[in-house]
Amino acid sequence: MRLKLVGKDAGAAAGGGCAASGCGGSPDQLAHLPEAIRAKVHNHPCYCEEAHHHYARMHVAVAPACNIQCHYCNRKYDCANESRPGVVSELLTPDQAVKKVLAVAAHIPQMTVLGIAGPGDPLANPERTLGTFRQLAGKAPDLKLCVSTNGLALPELVDALCEHSIDHVTITINCVDPDVGVKIHPWIFWQNRRIKGRKAAEILIAQQQKGLEMLVERGIVVKVNSVMIPGVNDQHLKEVSRVVKAKGAFLHNVMPLIAEVEHGTFFGIMGQRGPSHEELQALQDTCAGDMNMMRHCRQCRADAVGLLGQDRGNEFSMDQVEAMEIDYAAALERRRQVQAAIEANRREAQRRKTGETFVPVAALHRRPSDSRPVLIAVATSGGGLINQHFGHAREFLVYEASAGDVRFIGHRRVDRYCSGGESCGDAETALQRTIRALAGCEAVLCSKIGYEPWGALETAGIQPNGEHAMEPIEEAVAAVYREMLDGGRLDVRLSTEERMSA
Ligand code: CLF
Ligand code: SF4
Numbered sequence: 154m155r156l157k158l159v160g161k162d163a164g165a166a167a168g169g170g171c172a173a174s175g176c177g178g179s180p181d182q183l184a185h186l187p188e189a190i191r192a193k194v195h196n197h198p199c200y201c202e203e204a205h206h207h208y209a210r211m212h213v214a215v216a217p218a219c220n221i222q223c224h225y226c227n228r229k230y231d232c233a234n235e236s237r238p239g240v241v242s243e244l245l246t247p248d249q250a251v252k253k254v255l256a257v258a259a260h261i262p263q264m265t266v267l268g269i270a271g272p273g274d275p276l277a278n279p280e281r282t283l284g285t286f287r288q289l290a291g292k293a294p295d296l297k298l299c300v301s302t303n304g305l306a307l308p309e310l311v312d313a314l315c316e317h318s319i320d321h322v323t324i325t326i327n328c329v330d331p332d333v334g335v336k337i338h339p340w341i342f343w344q345n346r347r348i349k350g351r352k353a354a355e356i357l358i359a360q361q362q363k364g365l366e367m368l369v370e371r372g373i374v375v376k377v378n379s380v381m382i383p384g385v386n387d388q389h390l391k392e393v394s395r396v397v398k399a400k401g402a403f404l405h406n407v408m409p410l411i412a413e414v415e416h417g418t419f420f421g422i423m424g425q426r427g428p429s430h431e432e433l434q435a436l437q438d439t440c441a442g443d444m445n446m447m448r449h450c451r452q453c454r455a456d457a458v459g460l461l462g463q464d465r466g467n468e469f470s471m472d473q474v475e476a477m478e479i480d481y482a483a484a485l486e487r488r489r490q491v492q493a494a495i496e497a498n499r500r501e502a503q504r505r506k507t508g509e510t511f512v513p514v515a516a517l518h519r520r521p522s523d524s525r526p527v528l529i530a531v532a533t534s535g536g537g538l539i540n541q542h543f544g545h546a547r548e549f550l551v552y553e554a555s556a557g558d559v560r561f562i563g564h565r566r567v568d569r570y571c572s573g574g575e576s577c578g579d580a581e582t583a584l585q586r587t588i589r590a591l592a593g594c595e596a597v598l599c600s601k602i603g604y605e606p607w608g609a610l611e612t613a614g615i616q617p618n619g620e621h622a623m624e625p626i627e628e629a630v631a632a633v634y635r636e637m638l639d640g641g642r643l644d645v646r647l648s649t650e651e652r653m654s655a
Contacts, residue, residue: 190403193320193374196265196492197297198461200321200376200404202449202561205461206537206626207495210266210299211257213250214243214456215281219273220305221341221357223327224419225380225410228272242456242466244272247284249471251292256474257458258293259484261465262491264458266321268299271455276306279313286317295485297321301378305341305357307364315371322368323406324361325378329396331355333389337382339419362400369401376404376447381428381436382420383410394440405440406447409433430593434562448563451548460535462548462564502537502625524643526555529630530565530591530615532599539621539629543602546587550626551594554634559627565590588613595642596633598626 186194198205219228245253254267267289269275275282286298300314301323314322328334334354341353348356368375377397379390386393394405410427412420428436437446451461459465530549532541548566552559567587584606591597597615600622610617621629637643 189372190374193297194403197299197321198266199299199323199406199447199450200374202447203499203537205449206533206535207263207499208266209261209264209458209460210268210453211254211261211264211458212268212270212453212455213245213253213285214272215245215247215250215285216269216271216273216275216278216455217244218277219303220277220343221274221303221353222339223303223380224337224339224425225382225412225421227417227421243471245471247281247288249474250285251288252479253469253471253474254289254296255293255479255481255484256477257469258296258488259477259479259481260468261459262484262488263460263495264296265492266297266299267293268301268321270301270323270453274303274305275300276302276310279306279310283313283317286319290318292481295488299323301325302364303357304361304364305343306360308360308367311364311367311371311373314368315373319373321374321376323376323378324365325380326358326361326365326393326397327379327382328354328386328389329358329362329393330389331358333386334358336385337380362396365397365400365402375402376406377402378406378408378450380410381407381433383426383428383432385425387428387432387436390436391439394444398444403445404447405444406450407433407437407440408450408452411452430563430565437562448561449550451564463535498536505625506627524556524638526553527596527634527637527643528553528562528594529633530594530597531626531630532597533626537626539598539624539626540600543597543599543606543617543619546599549591549594549597552626552630554630556638559630559634584609588615591615596637598629598633 194200194204196204196208198208198210217228219226258264269282269285282300286300289296289298298317298319299321300319302325304324304326307322307324327337331351331354334357335351338354338357340347340349341357342348343353343356365375365377377393379386379393381387381390390407394407397405410420410425412418412425412427414421414424437448440446449461451457453461454464454466456466457464458469529552531539531552532543532546532549533539534541534545546567548564550564551562553562567583567590587606588609591610591613594615596618597610598618598621600619602610602617602619607617618633621632624632634643
């Protein structure tokens with residue numbers, strides 16, 4: 154989301170990123186949307202960036218089969234430290250899935266969305282997927298139901314999705330050009346036979362586009378996911394964004410390719426690299442001219458549970474779930490109360506952002522062109538606050554602050570995919586890895602931090618800051634930006650040496 158800073162420079166906010174006309178962002182950014190759409194997205198942690206600080210999702214892994222092959226997928230691989238789409242620890246039957254959902258909803262009252270995202274393609278397993286949704290529509294009517302698909306089987310199942318109260322559908326669309334598609338999807342299974350090559354890509358693309366159009370016609374909110382694969386579709390994704398926006402998709406989520414040789418995927422084995430943080434952000438910014446972009450995706454496992462970025466799946470194995478006594482009527486009442494409190498907090502935060510008391514740049518007496526933007530990392534465990542110890546953070550959210558604007562641009566995992574084997578326990582310490590992950594950031598905000606990381610961060614040119622504990626993230630980022638600006642550290646009129654000594 155973007156925070157519009159109040160002050161004399163506010164009208165000169167830097168461009169790029171999510172347009173003020175909406176990125177599935179904060180309540181004010183949703184204001185232009187029809188009420189029916191706002192109601193669908195305002196508490197969905199994927200479709201509304203601001204909501205992801207407050208609300209959780211869960212996935213149930215009921216869909217083992219897939220009807221296509223992607224060069225970045227290998228569903229056999231699982232690891233406790235692994236987190237990427239297609240990976241699960243436990244495959245569930247629909248009945249087990251329903252039990253698990255009721256248990257999680259009772260224990261995590263801010264869990265608002267139940268998604269089915271794999272480990273294969275949910276619509277290649279229609280009985281299991283729709284059977285799960287059917288039961289849940291009756292037993293947990295307060296949950297939003299969400300599904301993610303490669304789109305091959307979508308047109309034939311759109312009406313069934315409508316009948317099962319699914320109001321959010323994600324389609325993974327990596328291309329709209331078969332010549333690009335053939336480099337990503339080597340085959341599809343279509344009308345009882347395997348089809349390879351360009352013909353396969355043509356059919357897949359046609360089905361995806363038809364499915365998108367049919368969903369939009371029926372008022373279903375559609376998100377498009379695309380995997381950014383440098384040298385394969387990175388130059389092409391702007392066109393994908395343009396096409397899906399024109400057809401009515403609500404949000405575009407460009408995700409980085411995850412490809413490691415130990416995952417056993419074609420791209421991993423072939424040494425295909427993923428994009429850097431900078432490449433990903435640049436593409437997201439380029440697409441943002443055409444489309445509302447999602448930047449807070451965590452590329453969840455197909456059995457993920459909890460806030461995005463905080464997987465609590467190990468608290469809800471089927472053994473644990475079977476031992477739980479769930480009174481869902483009582484849970485419903487608690488969920489209602491907790492979610493009402495969250496909404497009250499969100500309204501208060503919104504009031505503060507737009508109110509007279511929050512004037513982050515009013516005293517700058519500078520033009521935006523006098524200063525440069527800066528990346529600031531924050532440690533948070535949710536609630537939209539700076540509320541996590543530096544050493545406990547498994548990820549940092551990264552904001553770009555400028556004289557007119559604070560905007561969320563992404564996250565950095567600090568325990569990113571365990572590469573296992575010989576590289577486990579290598580010489581690089583967790584602290585060194587964290588500092589490397591924070592490359593490009595000039596400050597990190599957290600609730601507390603020890604002496605050792607403090608010194609190491611300073612040496613690396615990243616200023617640690619524990620002075621904004623329990624403050625709202627955007628306000629704290631704006632305040633730190635203002636301090637840096639007032640200290641002359643961001644003044645483009647000074648030489649580098651002068652800024653360093655400021
Ligand atoms: Fe799940 Fe996907 Fe629904 Fe969200 S995830 S099915 S839309 S409830 Fe979200 Fe996870 Fe990213 Fe997906 S962070 S991988 S976008
Ligand atoms: Fe894997 Fe999903 Fe691609 Fe199927 S559609 S091969 S499950 S990434």
